[in-house]
Amino acid sequence: MASSLRRHAIAIFKAALRAADPEEAIHRHLMRQGDVLVAGRKRYSLPRFERVYVLGAGKAGASMARSVAGILGVRLTAGFVNVPAVHAGRLRRIELNAAGHPIPDGSGVEGARHIAQIASQAGPRDLVVCVISGGASAMLPFPAPGVTLGDKQQITKLLLDCGATIHEINCIRKHVSLLKGGGLARLAYPATVLALILSDVIGDDLDVIGSGPTVPDHTTFADARAILKKYGIWKQVPAAIRERLSSAVQETPKPGDPIFARVQNLIVGSNRLAVDAAALEARSRGFRTVVLSTSIEGEAREVARVYAAIAKEIRAVRRPVRPPACIISGGETTVTIRAGGLGGRNQEFALAAAIDIAGLSDVLILSAGTDGADGPTDAAGAIADGATIARAQRRGLDARRFLANNDSYSFLSALGGLITTGPTGTNVADVQIILVG
Amino acid sequence: MASSLRRHAIAIFKAALRAADPEEAIHRHLMRQGDVLVAGRKRYSLPRFERVYVLGAGKAGASMARSVAGILGVRLTAGFVNVPAVHAGRLRRIELNAAGHPIPDGSGVEGARHIAQIASQAGPRDLVVCVISGGASAMLPFPAPGVTLGDKQQITKLLLDCGATIHEINCIRKHVSLLKGGGLARLAYPATVLALILSDVIGDDLDVIGSGPTVPDHTTFADARAILKKYGIWKQVPAAIRERLSSAVQETPKPGDPIFARVQNLIVGSNRLAVDAAALEARSRGFRTVVLSTSIEGEAREVARVYAAIAKEIRAVRRPVRPPACIISGGETTVTIRAGGLGGRNQEFALAAAIDIAGLSDVLILSAGTDGADGPTDAAGAIADGATIARAQRRGLDARRFLANNDSYSFLSALGGLITTGPTGTNVADVQIILVG
Numbered sequence: 124m125a126s127s128l129r130r131h132a133i134a135i136f137k138a139a140l141r142a143a144d145p146e147e148a149i150h151r152h153l154m155r156q157g158d159v160l161v162a163g164r165k166r167y168s169l170p171r172f173e174r175v176y177v178l179g180a181g182k183a184g185a186s187m188a189r190s191v192a193g194i195l196g197v198r199l200t201a202g203f204v205n206v207p208a209v210h211a212g213r214l215r216r217i218e219l220n221a222a223g224h225p226i227p228d229g230s231g232v233e234g235a236r237h238i239a240q241i242a243s244q245a246g247p248r249d250l251v252v253c254v255i256s257g258g259a260s261a262m263l264p265f266p267a268p269g270v271t272l273g274d275k276q277q278i279t280k281l282l283l284d285c286g287a288t289i290h291e292i293n294c295i296r297k298h299v300s301l302l303k304g305g306g307l308a309r310l311a312y313p314a315t316v317l318a319l320i321l322s323d324v325i326g327d328d329l330d331v332i333g334s335g336p337t338v339p340d341h342t343t344f345a346d347a348r349a350i351l352k353k354y355g356i357w358k359q360v361p362a363a364i365r366e367r368l369s370s371a372v373q374e375t376p377k378p379g380d381p382i383f384a385r386v387q388n389l390i391v392g393s394n395r396l397a398v399d400a401a402a403l404e405a406r407s408r409g410f411r412t413v414v415l416s417t418s419i420e421g422e423a424r425e426v427a428r429v430y431a432a433i434a435k436e437i438r439a440v441r442r443p444v445r446p447p448a449c450i451i452s453g454g455e456t457t458v459t460i461r462a463g464g465l466g467g468r469n470q471e472f473a474l475a476a477a478i479d480i481a482g483l484s485d486v487l488i489l490s491a492g493t494d495g496a497d498g499p500t501d502a503a504g505a506i507a508d509g510a511t512i513a514r515a516q517r518r519g520l521d522a523r524r525f526l527a528n529n530d531s532y533s534f535l536s537a538l539g540g541l542i543t544t545g546p547t548g549t550n551v552a553d554v555q556i557i558l559v560g
Numbered sequence: 561m562a563s564s565l566r567r568h569a570i571a572i573f574k575a576a577l578r579a580a581d582p583e584e585a586i587h588r589h590l591m592r593q594g595d596v597l598v599a600g601r602k603r604y605s606l607p608r609f610e611r612v613y614v615l616g617a618g619k620a621g622a623s624m625a626r627s628v629a630g631i632l633g634v635r636l637t638a639g640f641v642n643v644p645a646v647h648a649g650r651l652r653r654i655e656l657n658a659a660g661h662p663i664p665d666g667s668g669v670e671g672a673r674h675i676a677q678i679a680s681q682a683g684p685r686d687l688v689v690c691v692i693s694g695g696a697s698a699m700l701p702f703p704a705p706g707v708t709l710g711d712k713q714q715i716t717k718l719l720l721d722c723g724a725t726i727h728e729i730n731c732i733r734k735h736v737s738l739l740k741g742g743g744l745a746r747l748a749y750p751a752t753v754l755a756l757i758l759s760d761v762i763g764d765d766l767d768v769i770g771s772g773p774t775v776p777d778h779t780t781f782a783d784a785r786a787i788l789k790k791y792g793i794w795k796q797v798p799a800a801i802r803e804r805l806s807s808a809v810q811e812t813p814k815p816g817d818p819i820f821a822r823v824q825n826l827i828v829g830s831n832r833l834a835v836d837a838a839a840l841e842a843r844s845r846g847f848r849t850v851v852l853s854t855s856i857e858g859e860a861r862e863v864a865r866v867y868a869a870i871a872k873e874i875r876a877v878r879r880p881v882r883p884p885a886c887i888i889s890g891g892e893t894t895v896t897i898r899a900g901g902l903g904g905r906n907q908e909f910a911l912a913a914a915i916d917i918a919g920l921s922d923v924l925i926l927s928a929g930t931d932g933a934d935g936p937t938d939a940a941g942a943i944a945d946g947a948t949i950a951r952a953q954r955r956g957l958d959a960r961r962f963l964a965n966n967d968s969y970s971f972l973s974a975l976g977g978l979i980t981t982g983p984t985g986t987n988v989a990d991v992q993i994i995l996v997g
Contacts (some may be wrong), residue, residue, distance in 0.1 A: 413880045416873040425862030436853040443850045
């Protein structure tokens, strides 16, 4: 049973990976029916459009662009996407341009200018398909006139140092940059815009993913100034940025702006979609399946204890679901580094869970990252079951000591508990799975 | 809506408290039907018995004894229960004897001798009703011949210092003491034994609660010796205890021992029963209700983030249950003290949850202890909702700073978030509740 639970768990996780794969994600949400392009619930009659462009940025930009190009075929006019240097090159009619990440660079700015130019030349009879994925914020840098990349880096550092939230940092970014905060959608207007989004953001806030280049912005220049003043850093802000924020040349496009009547933002991949796919796979394998949350955060070893407690409850009193039971969730935990061991948040999750579920029969807990790289290791994550600790004891391995040393990789690799996928080319955070047979 | 959610949450928590109340717990599980005493699924025909005794120990001993005495009426022959000093006195035919806790004392030993004497004099036509509650292990001290209370204290300290688990400590305790590990049941044999147990142990392991005076013991003298040798402390153990463990005079009664054919162990109150009662109340109030677990453990502020993540999922995508939704769990979190603020694990849970659910409408999270005293405060626990952080900001209170200072009491009392019940006279750990309207 233990080995069959393990097979089920890996298959369920693999279903999440497939849904998060950039090409697969595009093909699940975008298809051609003859002359009609179907994107989610919307239909685009291709003969209506004179030209069809593909624009965008992000770590999965190359794969996304390839899939879109394949679907558009000869209807694709041209395209320009900022991608990681390793993926740079030409793809049919699309230029894949190298852009720095996580620190924006000059080549990224060059590419962003190209993208802005294509967008602004697009007319009312054109379709602009945008491909946005993780890293798009850094990889689509288009500072407002007078503002330099250095200015932007400086203010980001200032904000991080004073503990600003991601929403506050994004508010500033949107107001010193011309493509973020709906800027790309505005440039493309009056063209039709279809944005295909692979979300690496927990909760899928559209205006956070890549700083929302095609999404209405709720925030204003006044908000941006207020944030800098609230943290008392207004005086330290580079002069060009202070000037930009004070002049308030043109507000970012707001919800209700007619621009967005021509824009469809479609999430094609996300933690939620990956978790949904995993849940579907679990159900098809006969597990009574509950999705707990797709916003899991917190210290990995402590969060893991809650999962162990749920597993115990299922084993002891057959609730919240009767076995064969599967609890799935998504999100991203964190690890506070205490010592010099080797591991990652998912492996530490599995190690901590192992301690609490020790001795339970037919109970398994998996935690793994969809990018295939958990911490600085070659594992995506790990699996623990009720027999893990007994196996460790037979080999003289003290789980608590490995946990105290943040050494989950060494512990789990010795016990065959690692999940290894190699780099997956995507990232929609992590998936956690409980199975009780 | 916010205030009505709050009313619901408090009513649901109060339902848990009622089920955990010692007198209520007895009356829910023990009743008289004429000459028949009904305990759970078993029936005891009182005319069959010549004498009926009430024996036991624990912090809720006085209330439990009072309820049992009320139900037995004139059929009660006599009784002796070790209770906290504040409850000492006489109750009809039952002596309530002061016994030290958490450090056992001489008066406790005196009482334990009385209890052992009554039990051993009971014959085949007698009924011994035992009342066991939290603290019974310390409050029923009956060291084996030659072993002193000081010896027992010394070995407990040795075991705690070397990181022994509660199961290991209990194994030793059961073998140096005459009433633990089924000892009381053996003394009472061949009388009929009905043990009414108020469990303060997460998971309700019968042989852990009060070290299981009426429960079969899975462990042996050899196990006890092996534990002390494993930790390398055999030589440091007091000579009298080494001698006791080596002589292995008589093994504790094991599962399958005919003694236990005459014993019923009935849990009348526990975290699980309290959570069940809370769930019933929530359902009767129209909430779709899921019990997540009754074994929740871990660092309060991190565990709270999982609850916040579940609340977010319900709000955003109406799962794992559609609103009006209620998620209930039980267990006991812990707090790592980082600073000198005032608070408790339940209040810190609520404060941490408040940060993560900030801005969500009609979302509430409650965490509270059933003993009514959370940490060194006069609150039982606290409530946070989606507006807590906004209210705090209006008053200039920085939630993260209060959390960093372990100062949850100060934060939540300023915002009216505390739940105050006063001492409840029971303890079945904590209850956590999520409500989404």
